[in-house]
Amino acid sequence: MTDQFSRRVALRATAVGAAGLAAALTGCSGPGATRPASTTAAASTPAPGRRVLVAFFSRAGENYFYGGRTNLAIGNTEVVAGMIRDRSGADLYKIEPVEPYPNRYDEAVDRNKQEQESGALPAIAGALPGVGPYDTVILGSPVWGSRAPRIMSTFLAGIDLVGKTVLPLVTYAVSGMSGIDEFYRDALTTSTVDRGLAVQGEKVRDAGPDIGNWLRGHNLIS
């Protein structure tokens, strides 16, 4: 968590007042908390001949929600990944840490801070995907501390994306893309890192039109 993000959260907590703050402290449950990932895609047809992999990291559990907290049954980025699959027929690969991130939000923030400050490469559980058959790889993650979680760097170090089109995907609370697309562009000099998509975490289930337009803009659906 950057100071900037922490400051904004503090401001939001002040703005929502005592009731909101109490809800935040007791872990209120927002509307995004329990609904399963959407499977109702607007009419769309996967573009023939395109092989797409969505490789994503996502953490369920206690998270930020409009200045308070919620408990996510499915992480926001995983919801978006499912919506992309439903619309485009993309394959999904979920990046799972060997040491799971804490369920408690503040503890996850602390661990991320340590990992970002030390440049850690948290280990990934299980085998990495074979990316050979794919021409397009969507790299999905939440924004953590205004950057990509360090486990995305572990992933990049373990796979060869030479010649692939890479599309950044993030979900966030306030920070937007946060330069994560530029980070991938700098890291993946032998790939084409094209226009990414940033979706606000609280609104992932309403993001169908934006997701559809983004996929269509990259000729991944018609």
Ligand SMILES: Cc1cc2nc3c(=O)[nH]c(=O)nc-3n(C[C@H](O)[C@H](O)[C@H](O)COP(=O)(O)O)c2cc1C
């Ligand atoms: C450890 C941690 C750090 C976060 N840092 C930021 C941040 O710097 N900027 C921001 O907009 N949101 C931040 N968030 C909020 C998440 O980016 C947002 O809730 C996202 O949609 C979560 O996706 P996920 O459920 O797929 O993990 C942070 C959340 C966590 C748990």
